Amino acid sequence: MKAAYEHVDFGQDCSVRVYHRRLRRIPFEWHHHPEYELTLTMNSQGKRYIGDSVTVYSANDLVLVPPNLPHTWASNRSIDEQTPEVAIVIWFDGTWVRRLADLCPEYAGLCDLIRRAACGLAFDEAAGLHMRDRLDRLLCEKPRERLQAVLDILSFLAELPATPLASPSAFDTQTGAATGHEPEQINRVLALIETRFAQPLRLCALAKAAGMSERSLTRHFTQHLGESVGRYITRVRIGHACRMLTDTSVPVSIVAARSGFSNVANFNRQFKIAKAMTPAGFREQFTGARRAEDDLTPGLTERSPSLQRAGKRASLSRGR
Structure with missing residues (x-):
């Protein structure tokens, strides 16, 4: 949606x-x-x-x-x-x-x-x-x-x-955790994670990109972002998965693969830890709420003109 x-x-x-x-x-x-x-x-x-x-x-x-x-x-x-x-x-x-x-x-x-x-x-x-x-x-x-x-x-x-509220990288809004105040080495790692989160990411490769040892990267990452490298990568992947679950109807297995999870079982487990619900349940939160609104009479809403136009365009598209 x-x-x-x-x-x-x-x-x-x-x-x-x-x-x-x-x-x-x-x-x-x-x-x-x-x-x-x-x-x-x-x-x-x-x-x-x-x-x-x-x-x-x-x-x-x-x-x-x-x-x-x-x-x-x-x-x-x-x-x-x-x-x-x-x-x-x-x-x-x-x-x-x-x-x-x-x-x-x-x-x-x-x-x-x-x-x-x-x-x-x-x-x-x-x-x-x-x-x-x-x-x-x-x-x-x-x-x-x-x-x-x-x-x-x-x-x-x-x-x-x-x-x-939202996860880093959710919905491509440039909402990553980088604040502009982190050291340049950490920002390089964050940029690498943002562009390659769907691929396997090893700590040794990230440390090399930062020009640090693995131990130093782990310490500095936790100091500046308040969480481990692995936890941050998982949050970025979950954020991307949430966008796909909301914006598309592709199967959960494809969402998992395109978000950097090697298998669906691990994806379901990590997603439930992060969101306290399954990926399918998360998708239903949005699609179910949207269906409920479609059943309402127009008099119950006061949408802005641009949202009204968007609704009319969608209705016209469905009528073609």
């Missing part, structure tokens, strides 16, 4: 777009866009899909999604059935945020936040409540007031811990 492309219209003379979405139920709309997205979801609970991360969410869910990483929320019920489910969505371009952080020391923490968000970040409920308390400013009619509110919230989040 290919993710639909969403065009985000910022309007004239605006640096950020704030979208106040209210509806009876949040639908499954698997999509991506080139902007960063900060979304606060209220009065809703269900499943959140960020790249290959599938997680149950509830009240005051706050997530930062990086550019071009497919994502969606899909609610199963409202917390208060008498009021609408609400999503406050903030879109912004990372380019000007980085420039602002470079020029103004007061915003230096934003660079670290953008770096940490490479795989998506989920914040705790307290952070969601903090943003909720500032909705008046975020939804102000004055663009300058909205911009200042967004900067204040991003600066606040930059100082908070958060949970990374």
